[in-house]
Amino acid sequence: MGLRSRNAASRTRGGMTLIEVAVAVAILGVLAAIAVPNLAEWSRHQRLKDGARSVGDLLLLARTEAIRTGRRQIVFFGRPGSTDPGGNPVEANGAWVPVLALDDGAAAGSNCLIEGGEDIEGLRPLEGLAWGVTEATGPVPTDAGNGAFAPSPWDGGTFADSGGTAVNWVMFGPDGLPVTFDGAGGVCGALSPSGGGGGALYLTDGERDYAIVLSPIGSVRVHLWNPSTGAWSS
Numbered sequence: 256m257g258l259r260s261r262n263a264a265s266r267t268r269g270g271m272t273l274i275e276v277a278v279a280v281a282i283l284g285v286l287a288a289i290a291v292p293n294l295a296e297w298s299r300h301q302r303l304k305d306g307a308r309s310v311g312d313l314l315l316l317a318r319t320e321a322i323r324t325g326r327r328q329i330v331f332f333g334r335p336g337s338t339d340p341g342g343n344p345v346e347a348n349g350a351w352v353p354v355l356a357l358d359d360g361a362a363a364g365s366n367c368l369i370e371g372g373e374d375i376e377g378l379r380p381l382e383g384l385a386w387g388v389t390e391a392t393g394p395v396p397t398d399a400g401n402g403a404f405a406p407s408p409w410d411g412g413t414f415a416d417s418g419g420t421a422v423n424w425v426m427f428g429p430d431g432l433p434v435t436f437d438g439a440g441g442v443c444g445a446l447s448p449s450g451g452g453g454g455a456l457y458l459t460d461g462e463r464d465y466a467i468v469l470s471p472i473g474s475v476r477v478h479l480w481n482p483s484t485g486a487w488s489s
Contacts, residue, residue, distance in 0.1 A: 307458050322430070354378050367444075386459075388406050
């Protein structure tokens with residue numbers, strides 16, 4: 256074999272040519288261009304799913320603590336600037352949170368206000384997520400809230416007091432049943448009947464919608480809107 260033939264064979268066995276490298280890089284670039292947006296979309300949808308579960312878990316925690324301690328537990332929720340009946344901002348550790356659970360004490364001393372020294376569990380702000388819906392055209396059929404289903408701008412809840420006025424809170428009594436209240440006079444005001452606090456919270460990432468439904472007996476179920484069927488998952 257001549258020297259030129261041996262050099263060619265050596266290059267072939269030794270690795271890729273510049274043209275092959277360029278083709279491989281181009282293919283990788285195309286795959287990355289396809290994969291990165293899909294990965295970002297998957298990550299956003301996963302945050303939404305996790306956020307909906309976290310909201311549901313907080314509702315269940317408040318109910319469990321009410322039964323365990325025999326003390327009223329109140330869940331406040333809403334957009335930045337949301338307040339309790341006394342005008343106190345929905346804050347945990349000095350920062351706004353989208354939803355928090357408050358140990359408001361025994362009925363005799365409960366005032367339904369966020370005050371210093373009270374036990375508070377709050378969720379950190381849900382990045383890229385917002386209260387309300389983007390695609391859903393109606394509430395979950397099992398949503399027992401008598402507040403309006405009112406897409407953006409909206410605090411995302413269908414909870415309302417006995418008079419039908421929308422409120423951004425719900426209370427769990429010592430029996431674990433949810434009730435709503437009107438907050439009249441900067442305190443609890445009139446409470447709805449035991450088990451009268453059913454409703455839902457709606458959460459979106461701008462493409463998908465989730466509903467966290469609290470039943471009148473205190474159970475929690477998470478639903479996903481299916482655009483292809485135009486209905487919520489069961």
